[in-house]
Amino acid sequence: MSAESTATGQNEHFLRVFRRRFHDWRGQRPFWAGLFTLLGGIPIAYFPYASLSLGDLSISMATTAGAGSLIIGVLLVTLGLTMWFHHIVRVFAGVASILLALISLPIANLGGFVVGFLLALVGGGMSLSWVPGEPLSAEDAVVAPGAAEGGRTSGR
Template sequence: MSPESTGQNEHHIRVYRRRFRAWRGNRPFWAGLFTMAGGLPIAYFPYADLHLGNMTLAMSTTAGAGSLIIGVLLITLGFTMWFHHIVRVFAGIAAILLALISLPVANIGGFVIGFLLSLVGGALSVSWAPAAPQRADEATGGEQAGPAKGLPYEERPEGELQGAAAVPRQHGAGLDTAAEAEGGRHRAG
């Protein structure tokens, strides 16, 4: 490599880190992580044995298969939030419902740990929204060439509105005064 090629000298860990940050920013990453982390204790505790010296304490219940199914579904929903984020609202609601169902079925929701993690993950998934697309001047870091073509209607200067966009903006009903609501008639006294 020559010293003139600056792009080639970048360390590969930085490249992977930057790619991961971009990937993570385009999906409900933390929602999926919390949901998967909540599914693990729900699925694990009914099949775990705790050894205290010579005594074995088994956490298994008659609903062990149900808790395994709930845990696996929560882990699957977490991966769905990551890799198919278009159905994030469905996955979030399903995670919340499965977390609630895990309370009576799976050892009080994986001893409340799995319940809380799944509940937070589902709520984060339902509330997550993709970022607004950047305007051309923000993406390039400079000024936009020509008139404000990328600006929404409300932010354009009045001289640049043409055609159907030149129709004046109408105010919502919440902004009308009582006189305007009655057709502009004013009452005397």
């Protein structure tokens, strides 16, 4: 292995490359807001159609508002994916997910037994508060003398 091959990244392990690219992708959008919103939609859509069997006893949570719960859950999952892939509309997606989370309380079994409600509410709030970072200017891109060593300067 030569110094040239390691400098260009040719022999870099593919997991390291994937992790670095994912980290860069995640930093350019409200990733955690989208994840919370997406995870909030799953219990809201799932619980009205779930059936639990305890021996011979079958418990079903099917209600007349099952279609409304399904629509709210699917919309929350869609809004979570929208936050990831179209971060320009993050304010709309945040407001819509907060409103859908509030609407899910009376319609969808207390918002997926409060779990989906809280996840969607937190995700919507995080989407509203996320702001894209500003790119580095030419002056900021210049490396400080001690920054090449991880920010540590030697005491010599």
